Each structure stands twice: as structure tokens, then as C-alpha cells.
Amino acid sequence: MSTAADPPTEADPERVAAALSGADFVRVYARPTGDTLAAAGVLARALDDRATAFQVRTTRDAIVPDGDGTALALGWTAPNATAVPTGDRPVSAVASAVVDRLGVEPDPLVGLTGVVAAGTMPGDGGSGSLLEEAERRGVVRRRPGVAAPTADLADALAHTTLVRTPYSGDAESARGLLDDLGVGTDPADDDHRRLASAVALDATDGAPEQAVAATTRALHPHETPTGPFATLEGAADVFDALARERPGLGVALALGADAADAAVDTWRDHAARVHDALADPTTGRYDGVFVARVETDPSDASTLPAAARLVRDFASPEPLALVVSDDAAAAAGDGSTDATAALRAGVAATDSDGDDDADGADVVGDARAGDARFTGGDVQAFIGGFREALR
Structure with missing residues (x-):
């Protein structure tokens, strides 16, 4: 199919x-x-x-x-x-x-x-x-450096889901990088530039070619002096986390509620679990898809879409990345093949009753990205159904 x-x-x-x-x-x-x-x-x-x-x-x-x-x-x-x-x-x-x-x-x-x-x-x-x-309103202005929702750069480096680096999920290592670079709590433009160069190198070293474009989106950010977050790109990272974890809070924030502190707490927890899920995956490369098998709790299904995006951008030599656990999966690609249709096929392949009721599964997304939640499925059958859909 x-x-x-x-x-x-x-x-x-x-x-x-x-x-x-x-x-x-x-x-x-x-x-x-x-x-x-x-x-x-x-x-x-x-x-x-x-x-x-x-x-x-x-x-x-x-x-x-x-x-x-x-x-x-x-x-x-x-x-x-x-x-x-x-x-x-x-x-x-x-x-x-x-x-x-x-x-x-x-x-x-x-x-x-x-x-x-x-x-x-x-x-x-x-x-x-x-x-x-x-x-025109002065609510955005570009500056050198790295995207962040807060002024704490170590926090940003450890918890951003815009890039994947050796210090992702590790605030102590991120602080060590800042110390090595001589970047303090009130960085000048030259400090921001040194940091951006270091992050760019760390994120793209040994990574596939698309990592360069992905990393660019996290550099030279748009500062938001009147907004609830430090940069526009950092705000987007927070909104993505809220959409998966606390959508009601995200809606309130989008409507102008004073909820930045709670939003950052949610982002930080979400990002830590995303990077933890990718700490030691079992990977496999197939024709058209790169698969990362991860061990997560059922409550961590919300982290898989961000994990799939990071795998696509920073690890996958194929146009489509699939991250799958025992009861959930997410896929991200370039849109050349329908990621969500393949997820539906994977869910159908795990149906032990043979009903092939993929339309009734909890699968959402579009051609570029999607995620699925299922119970009692055979992960190998899921991967096989997903791969078969790409043929």
C-alpha cells in the first residue's frame, strides 16, 4: 500500500x-x-x-x-x-x-x-x-545566540526540544559548557555568538544533513521584550509542550493569561522526559524509515511527537522517523510519504482480532507528522505494518 x-x-x-x-x-x-x-x-x-x-x-x-x-x-x-x-x-x-x-x-x-x-x-x-x-510595534527584535523561553541559558540548553545536543536533558553539563565559554548571567552579543557557534557544532556533529537547517531555527532568535517569554522561538517550544501536556493552560496563555511560570514548569518537565526517552533507544534503519524503539511509561506518550521530530532532524538518514514504545508511537517526516497513514497501518497490524479497524484507533496527524496510541499491541507487528505501508 x-x-x-x-x-x-x-x-x-x-x-x-x-x-x-x-x-x-x-x-x-x-x-x-x-x-x-x-x-x-x-x-x-x-x-x-x-x-x-x-x-x-x-x-x-x-x-x-x-x-x-x-x-x-x-x-x-x-x-x-x-x-x-x-x-x-x-x-x-x-x-x-x-x-x-x-x-x-x-x-x-x-x-x-x-x-x-x-x-x-x-x-x-x-x-x-x-x-x-x-x-513596527517593537515586540520582536533579533539578537545573536540561542532560542530560550527564559533568561537562564543553562536551563534553555538542557530543556529545549528545538535541538538535540550532548547536554540535552542535563543542566549540569549545560552549565559546564557556559563556564567553558565564559558566558555569564548577563551575556553580551559576543557571548551569545560564541554560545550559538558551540551549539551549532554540537548539534550537527555526526548528524544527517537536515540537522543544519533544524539547528538554524534555534539560532539568532527573535527576542520578545514585552512578551511572557524571552524569545519567540522559546515561546513556540513552550506552546508545543503545553499542547501535549496541558492544553487548557496553553489556550489560557494564548488568550493572554498570566501563566508563564506554570507554562515554563510544564515545558521543563516535558522536555526532560523527551530527552530521557531518547537517552538509549534501540534503532534500526529500513527503506524509507528510521526507527527508534524507546522504553517509556504509558503516561509518556505525550513526549513521543517531540522525540520523533528530534530523531528526524538529528538522527535519521531516512526521510521518515518513527519513535515507538509499548503502547504509543509518533512519526515525523518531510511530507513525501504520509506519516499518519503509516501510523494507522501500524495500529491495524497490531489488531489481534483481525478487525483492521485503524479508523477507530487514536491516531492523529497529517502527512508530515502524527502520533498514535494503542494498547496490547505487538510492537514488532506495529513496525512491520508501518513499513509495509511505505511500499
Whole structure:
């Protein structure tokens, strides 16, 4: 079975704006990603500005629940809702275009946070106007160095999930690096540059070629002097963690709640578990996919999407990376093959009753990335089904 990905689709901002403009009540259902959480924040702020009642929640369901008002799906296509699916542009960039057509100025900092969380550079993917407005307002400015949500650089180096280095998950080693480089608590631009050079070397040494581009996204960050986090890229890392661990807190943060401390605590715990999962994986290379078998608790299923992204960017010689544990899996690729379709095939292969009910499994995602949760499955059967789907 081939899993060649269909060309990404993209919502028409005019159509979505028309669906929302006359609504008395909007129910927003976002997939659990940093991009869609930010998109929900952009839209909810606009709805609030227009005095339109709304409700926001994240979901892994295949359809939105019945209810009053207008239903809006963010990051996926629902048969019973207006949708802004993933596509060529980040969901948050499309949401910002929708807001603009509603006659409201989108919040550029929240929108750009989603753009970065989608793996896109600020200003790209249709976000040029957001970056221009953010720069005009003075809410972002570039500086040398490494992306971080806080001013504590050792904390950032140890817990970021934007790169994978020898000190990932190890704050003591990160502090040792800073000491060796002579980078103190109030670094000058030259200190930031030395640190960025060291991180770039450590992240790409022996790594596949795509690691260079991935590392670039974590360097020369956009400082956010008025925002809740130190840099835009650090904020995106936090939003991704919140989407997986505490989506309600993420929604509140996207709406402007004073929740940065709790958000950073969640990010730190999430990142530590991501890096711990990748500390000693069993790996295998197959035609089209690089597999990392990890040992995690069931409660750590939320860490596998970030782990799969890191394996794709910093370890995989193949276009698709799969991270799998006893009861969960996540895949990340370049979109040339459908990662989520392959996950569904893997889940179907573990069905001991032979029902082949992959559609009923808890699998969400798109062509580029997805994750699956299953119980009582045979991991080898899962990997075999996943690989078979790539043929």
C-alpha cells in the first residue's frame, strides 16, 4: 500500500471569515500542537474583540461534538465543521489572515509563535505581515545566540526540544559548557555568538544533513521584550509542550493569561522526559524509515511527537522517523510519504482480532507528522505494518 502524501490543502480565509462573521457562538476544536493552540488564541482574541461568544478546546476526535453555534476545526478537517487544516502555510498564519478579513488586527506575537511552532521561520509561510507589524510595534527584535523561553541559558540548553545536543536533558553539563565559554548571567552579543557557534557544532556533529537547517531555527532568535517569554522561538517550544501536556493552560496563555511560570514548569518537565526517552533507544534503519524503539511509561506518550521530530532532524538518514514504545508511537517526516497513514497501518497490524479497524484507533496527524496510541499491541507487528505501508 502506498502512502504517498496528497498535496497539502489550505483553507480559504475569506470562506472561514464568512462562516464566523455572522456567528453568535463559535466552538473551536484544535489539534494538540503549538501551531494550532496559537491559531486558536489569534482567533479567540478576534472573536472577543467582536463580542462573539466562543469556546476553545483541543481534541483528538474524528468529528466535532454536536452543539450550538458554529464549529471550527483547527489543524484538521472535520466533516461537520468549518476547517483550517494543516497545509503549505502554518495554521496560525491562515488564522491571522481570517482575523484580518474579520476586520480585526491579529496579535502578531501570538501568530508568530504559532508560525515558529509549525517549523516555519518568522516571515515565511504567509507570515510576512505579522513579522512586519511585530517589528513596527517593537515586540520582536533579533539578537545573536540561542532560542530560550527564559533568561537562564543553562536551563534553555538542557530543556529545549528545538535541538538535540550532548547536554540535552542535563543542566549540569549545560552549565559546564557556559563556564567553558565564559558566558555569564548577563551575556553580551559576543557571548551569545560564541554560545550559538558551540551549539551549532554540537548539534550537527555526526548528524544527517537536515540537522543544519533544524539547528538554524534555534539560532539568532527573535527576542520578545514585552512578551511572557524571552524569545519567540522559546515561546513556540513552550506552546508545543503545553499542547501535549496541558492544553487548557496553553489556550489560557494564548488568550493572554498570566501563566508563564506554570507554562515554563510544564515545558521543563516535558522536555526532560523527551530527552530521557531518547537517552538509549534501540534503532534500526529500513527503506524509507528510521526507527527508534524507546522504553517509556504509558503516561509518556505525550513526549513521543517531540522525540520523533528530534530523531528526524538529528538522527535519521531516512526521510521518515518513527519513535515507538509499548503502547504509543509518533512519526515525523518531510511530507513525501504520509506519516499518519503509516501510523494507522501500524495500529491495524497490531489488531489481534483481525478487525483492521485503524479508523477507530487514536491516531492523529497529517502527512508530515502524527502520533498514535494503542494498547496490547505487538510492537514488532506495529513496525512491520508501518513499513509495509511505505511500499
